[in-house]
Amino acid sequence: MKKVRIIGVPEHFNLPWHLPIEEGAFTERGIDLQWRDIPEGTGKMCQLLEKRETDLAIILTEGIIKSITEGNPSKIIQTYIGTPLLWGIHVAANSEYSTIDDLKGTKAAISRYGSGSHLMAYVNAKNQGWDPSTLQFEIINNLDGAIEGLTSGKADYFMWEHFTTKPLVDQGVFRRLGYCPTPWPCFLLVGTNKFLKENGSTVDHILEIINMYTLEFRNIPSIDRTLSNRYGQQLEDIQQWMGITQWSQSQLPVDTLTAVQETLIELELINEKLPPETFLY
Structure with a gap:
């Protein structure tokens, strides 16, 4: 069994990860996917990636792009939520x-x-x-x-x-x-360079499972009630959220990456624009 550490915020966005973990979809592929909630958010997750205290993270787009620009040895595997936050x-x-x-x-x-x-x-x-x-x-x-x-x-x-x-x-x-x-898709799936270099086939299996779950997520019977009960939110709020949220199964487009970098440069949050291969897996 291959142990893989993954982190994310304890919010409704990440239920598509918890379901396959609980249902054994990863263990069927020989992957022990160990989820850890990080309520402190993206800044803390960037630190954990940098220190290699996790292998993967579901993390905000602007935060990880800034962090990679500053030397965080990680790469974007694909977009997770394709709509703005x-x-x-x-x-x-x-x-x-x-x-x-x-x-x-x-x-x-x-x-x-x-x-x-x-x-x-x-x-x-x-x-x-x-x-x-x-x-x-x-x-x-x-x-x-x-x-x-x-x-x-x-x-x-x-x-x-x-x-x-x-x-x-x-x-x-x-x-x-x-x-x-946000003026861009909000959440990305990111991995450390070391993990990605050494575990290509494991990454492929993880992507296959999570993309299947996000594609079918809306069709799960009473998924809105499950989200409402699990995350302590009103049913109508969850229904509104699902109406404006789209999951992605593809890599972050280069033009989106460029737009994020240009915004961060304009705001003087990063100093230079780096080539796409610095960021994309």
Whole structure:
């Protein structure tokens, strides 16, 4: 049995991985796929890839492209979610801020530097016409840290995926002031260079299984109810999410990779554009 370590956020996006693990689809191919939840998100996952403390990761596009540019010895195996991520822009329920414009010059809560919450704060600043060099950050590690950080006033706003944070909005913990969707497909399947070089056939088997599950995912009977119950979300929210989400079974297009790099360069988050072979498996 080949042991393979994989990491991702503990969110509804990743149920197509948990189902084949639980149903033994990987073990039938001789693969012991060991999943580990990383609630801290992409910044933490980049570190784990770099230290080779995982073999594979389901990770945000902008975060891993920045990290590979900075020397992370990993490659993109394929796109996992082919549609944008809908980032909500949140403040504490009792916050004095009522519009996104009010947040200019305030402090953003981020899980860590290099995370999606960090990089998307720059994308939002660009969208709003703010000077990105004036952005201020407070590291809060994860969603629980964001609740504490916004409630206590250590930070003023927090960007996180809309549907994951919606229960907190419904409960009156956060207020959502607006949205900032990613301008590209949001999640990628990534592996360390060492693992990919030494385990080509194993990667092929993993891709065959996950692509079969993502292709058929919507057709699983009552999958919306399963997602709702498992992730503590309202059924209508899950149905809305499934309506705007598409899984991918193909590699990240070169023009998309180029667009992400050009945006990161414009925001002064990376210094140079590297060739596609630096990134793509």
